[in-house]
Every structure is written in C-alpha cells, then in structure tokens.
Amino acid sequence: MASAFEYAPAPESRSVVDIAPSYGLFIDGEFAEAADGKVFKTVSPSTEEVLSEVAQAGTEDVDRAVKAARRAFEKWSALPGSERAKYLFRIARIIQERSRELAVLETLDNGKPIRETRDADLPLVAAHFFYYAGWADKLDHAGFGRRTTEGIAGATPRPLGVAGQIIPWNFPLLMLAWKIAPALATGNTVVLKPAETTPLSALFFADICRQAGLPKGVVNILTGYGDAGEALVAHPDVNKVAFTGSTAVGKAIARQIAGTGKKATLELGGKGANIVFDDAPVDQAVEGIVTGIFFNQGQVCCAGSRLLVQESVHDEVLHALKRRLSTLRLGDPLDKNTDIGAINSAEQLARIGALVETGEAEGAERWSAPCELPSAGYWFAPTLFTGVSQAHTVARDEIFGPVLSVLTFRTPDEAVAKANNTQYGLSAGIWTEKGSRILAVANKLRAGVVWANTFNKFDPTSPFGGYKESGFGREGGRHGLEAYLDV
Known part of the structure; x- marks a missing residue:
C-alpha cells in the first residue's frame, strides 16, 4: 500500500x-x-x-x-x-x-x-x-x-x-x-x-x-x-x-x-524568526513554517529562516516538520503539482551550498528531505539544521535558499532575545493560541512585519519594510x- x-x-x-x-x-x-x-x-x-x-x-x-x-x-x-x-x-x-x-x-x-x-x-x-x-x-x-x-x-x-x-x-x-x-x-x-x-x-x-x-x-x-x-x-x-x-x-x-x-x-536582507510556543496548534504551525522558509525555494527576504521552538514541544514539532517535508514535491516548476522549484541561478546555488557546508563544518546537524534532483538545472533539496546555536553561521547569515535553522527557547523573554539577536529586522512570526501573548511578544520584536499564526501573507494596503x-x-x-x- x-x-x-x-x-x-x-x-x-x-x-x-x-x-x-x-x-x-x-x-x-x-x-x-x-x-x-x-x-x-x-x-x-x-x-x-x-x-x-x-x-x-x-x-x-x-x-x-x-x-x-x-x-x-x-x-x-x-x-x-x-x-x-x-x-x-x-x-x-x-x-x-x-x-x-x-x-x-x-x-x-x-x-x-x-x-x-x-x-x-x-x-x-x-x-x-x-x-x-x-x-x-x-x-x-x-x-x-x-x-x-x-x-x-x-x-x-x-x-x-x-x-x-x-x-x-x-x-x-x-x-x-x-x-x-x-x-x-x-x-x-x-x-x-x-x-x-x-x-x-x-x-x-x-x-x-x-x-x-x-x-x-x-x-x-x-x-x-x-x-x-x-x-x-x-x-x-x-x-x-x-x-x-x-x-x-x-x-x-x-x-x-x-x-x-x-x-x-x-x-x-533578512533573517526572520518564526517563534512556536508550546500551546501552538502543531499541524497549523508546521504549515506556516513550511510556507515561511520553503515558499519560492526560500529565496525571500522576509523568509522565516530561523525557527525558534519552545523546548517542551521541540521533538513533536521537529518530527511533524520532517514528515511534512518528506511529502513536498520537487521538480518541473511548470507542473501544477510542484511545491519546490529551481534555484534562480548557478551563482545562487553555489552560495547556498557553501553556507550549508559551513553549517556542517561548524557542528550543526543537517537533514535534507529525501527527493530526486533533476539532472539539468539548479536544484537544492529542502534542508534543516538542528543543534544550532546563535553563533552558527547558518543562524546569522542570510542564506536565501530552502534552508531552515532550528533553535530552542524556554521563556517568552528568551524567545524575544534570540529573535532580536540579528543584524536584520525585516520579519517575524508568532504561533500561539493566546492573543495576549501575541500582542506582548510582537511589541518587543524589532521587525518591520510580524505575522501571527500565519506567515508570508501580503496585501497592497499593508506597509512592508525593515529595521x-x-x-x-x-x-x-x-x-x-x-x-x-x-x-
């Protein structure tokens, strides 16, 4: 079956x-x-x-x-x-x-x-x-x-x-x-x-x-x-x-x-933080994580390229995320079933590859979704890193590709501190069922756009920009x- x-x-x-x-x-x-x-x-x-x-x-x-x-x-x-x-x-x-x-x-x-x-x-x-x-x-x-x-x-x-x-x-x-x-x-x-x-x-x-x-x-x-x-x-x-x-x-x-x-x-540029609290609906959050970093192959300035997960739900979220990434379809961009298309250029593909190699060399653990890459064109499998610290290059530099760095936190204050610990300030996401927590955390994030229980949603009536x-x-x-x- x-x-x-x-x-x-x-x-x-x-x-x-x-x-x-x-x-x-x-x-x-x-x-x-x-x-x-x-x-x-x-x-x-x-x-x-x-x-x-x-x-x-x-x-x-x-x-x-x-x-x-x-x-x-x-x-x-x-x-x-x-x-x-x-x-x-x-x-x-x-x-x-x-x-x-x-x-x-x-x-x-x-x-x-x-x-x-x-x-x-x-x-x-x-x-x-x-x-x-x-x-x-x-x-x-x-x-x-x-x-x-x-x-x-x-x-x-x-x-x-x-x-x-x-x-x-x-x-x-x-x-x-x-x-x-x-x-x-x-x-x-x-x-x-x-x-x-x-x-x-x-x-x-x-x-x-x-x-x-x-x-x-x-x-x-x-x-x-x-x-x-x-x-x-x-x-x-x-x-x-x-x-x-x-x-x-x-x-x-x-x-x-x-x-x-x-x-x-x-x-x-950006290095957006996607923050998942322990009361977030996991399946909904996973879809938002996937949208946040793998939309347009991660070639998005406001991509949620840093995932901050509360420690108590880290294993559950990571398991669900890997399961979801295994179902993504990579291939012909003109096929209406395709989820992951091609990297824009050979130059950009080389940059992504070099930063991923740096992440492995610095001790972060790499996991890539199982998929067959076409023989022609510029392709990179959806990838995530665990065991990432704030000092790792993959947590600090904008990769601009389908690569996610996973970090953990214990308290809302720690989540805010880690989210703001970047030279960038373009976007962030918050996942929780508590409206009061959304407002409290959003007001402390130094990001031009903060999404709540969604990610990468745009509207012409809403301003976009960074700090x-x-x-x-x-x-x-x-x-x-x-x-x-x-x-």
Whole structure:
C-alpha cells in the first residue's frame, strides 16, 4: 500500500506565452538596442536552456532613459489624479487578462513553481495597481501635508520627479508592481532596472504599458547588470532611488547618494524568526513554517529562516516538520503539482551550498528531505539544521535558499532575545493560541512585519519594510506613497 498519493504530471502549457528571440531596452515608449550593441542571454533555471537574448544597458542608455523620463514628467505630473488613475486601472486589468501568460513567463525565467506565480504573484501584482490607482486622486487626503501645531495643513504634496528603481530576481513582476504603481500614482516617472537573471517579465510589462496607452517616457525599462544600476543611482537627474536587494548593495547605494539630496527607500536582507510556543496548534504551525522558509525555494527576504521552538514541544514539532517535508514535491516548476522549484541561478546555488557546508563544518546537524534532483538545472533539496546555536553561521547569515535553522527557547523573554539577536529586522512570526501573548511578544520584536499564526501573507494596503540592516522606508499601503512625494 502506497504511503502517499501518487500525482500524475499536470504541466502548464508553454504555448500560452510567446518569447521573442531577442529584446531591446524600453526607452521613451519604444524598444531599442543598447548604444554599444551589447547583449546577454537569459536562462531558464530549471532546464538551463536559453530563453532569449536581451540588450545590455550601459551609461549612455541610462542617460537616454532618464532624459526621456524627465521630458515625460512635466505632462504626467500635471495630469489630474483621476486621469493618472485611469492608466493604472487599465494596466491592472490588462495584467489580469494576461495573468496566465505572465505566470508561465515568470516561472520559466525565475524557476519558481507555477502554483506560486499563478496564485500568489500575479493576483498581488494586479492588486497593487488597483490599490494605488485608487489613491491617485486622493493624495490631498493622505495626511502628507505640512505639519503644524494644529495638525496637518498646507500645500498639496508634490511628486519628486524621476524615480530610479532597481528590483531583484526573486519576485520580478511583484517587485516591479510594488515600485512602479505608487510612483505613477503620485505623478512621478520611472526608470526601472530588473535583475539580469529575470528580465523578461519587466519587458512584457513594457508591452502592457504600450497596450494601456501610457504616455511615452513615463515608464522606461533598462535590462542589464550592476553597472547599469550603479549608473542609474548616480545619475544627477534622478530624484528618488528605490532598491530591493542585498544589504551589501544597499549600503553601497546609501554611501553613493549621501549628500546628494536624493530620496531613497532600501528594502534589504533578512533573517526572520518564526517563534512556536508550546500551546501552538502543531499541524497549523508546521504549515506556516513550511510556507515561511520553503515558499519560492526560500529565496525571500522576509523568509522565516530561523525557527525558534519552545523546548517542551521541540521533538513533536521537529518530527511533524520532517514528515511534512518528506511529502513536498520537487521538480518541473511548470507542473501544477510542484511545491519546490529551481534555484534562480548557478551563482545562487553555489552560495547556498557553501553556507550549508559551513553549517556542517561548524557542528550543526543537517537533514535534507529525501527527493530526486533533476539532472539539468539548479536544484537544492529542502534542508534543516538542528543543534544550532546563535553563533552558527547558518543562524546569522542570510542564506536565501530552502534552508531552515532550528533553535530552542524556554521563556517568552528568551524567545524575544534570540529573535532580536540579528543584524536584520525585516520579519517575524508568532504561533500561539493566546492573543495576549501575541500582542506582548510582537511589541518587543524589532521587525518591520510580524505575522501571527500565519506567515508570508501580503496585501497592497499593508506597509512592508525593515529595521537595522534590513533597510529603511516602507512599501505598500498609504506609507508607500510618502516615499514618492515631496512632503
């Protein structure tokens, strides 16, 4: 008798998306070659096949894009908010109409399971554009006027100008929506650089902008490497920098713009603590633990990569967690049954492997879920470490992969102390049946987002951001408007 259900393959069709053999840069409403003619290839992480050839932006291209955005800013910022809202609503509807196409594209280019792109990424992308479309004509009432002793009064907040935006590869289209939607709603124009390993969904979004009739130059997309991002941040006519990515690059950006007067939001790394108390419903908590660290193969800045379990239930939780991990299905990301997809790149896979080896060398005990890894592509089995102390590298460094470190605690105060013992401060989770304990512990955690009896739940109305080396500023919600306004 089989110990688990057998699943027949259920692949999503690749034919729903048409990927061109080559793509240019999107500047001033048109696709164009890079000034120096350079190109690079984007590869599917699950098969290592070349998907397309993409133009590689250089300094001259950055300058062209910023100038196009500056020209467009005058008319775009002068539009009534209700008119800007119409474009955002139109973009949101087109995203919904093309969501199946975009989900397949994102899975091919990123490696994450189609269930995630279809059921999480794309609905949230559309929701962000719908949400900020609703704000576009209400900025006078957002509470961002001049502050006086009597309250908030004064002139209408104004857009900053040209926003230079740099997004990562783990949620390419969703991070694009997080940044472009509030920027356009507030009257700014945009030059966005997607990650070099996942450029395709941003280029498809450029086509959506044309389909929606967005005025030329309002959104510009520059594909390329880190030098293009550095040139964008350094450009003297960029008024606002928005970056999501590693803490190291975030620090470099902060140094680069210091003293320039540019406004910035930095959403950086994390080492989130998922705290399970002895009264937590174990099965529910295990599902939350799995979601917290193995969603998108753990390539999530707010992943619950540190599991803090109360000592009295440690063995029970660990047994249930290992049993659950043994049922996860790793393989073809386009298969609707797949739980664990491919790691985004060979470089990221090597980093995960090196940190896991360090964990073993330092004496932590490794356990990996039994699964067969495909022969092609970049894969890593769901893994957890026990016997972990706060000094272990795997408990301190952001691995950005499907690797969980398990620690224990005895009292709520010890849980808080261990959770806060990190240079990061992006997210945390609490699992308990006591509402009073949730409130008491949450108020002591130095994390931008604290989930209670759930994890990795997002909503466009809720602000997201971190403390300490997880960055500063907030994206999402009313708070996300302020970063794009002169208040």
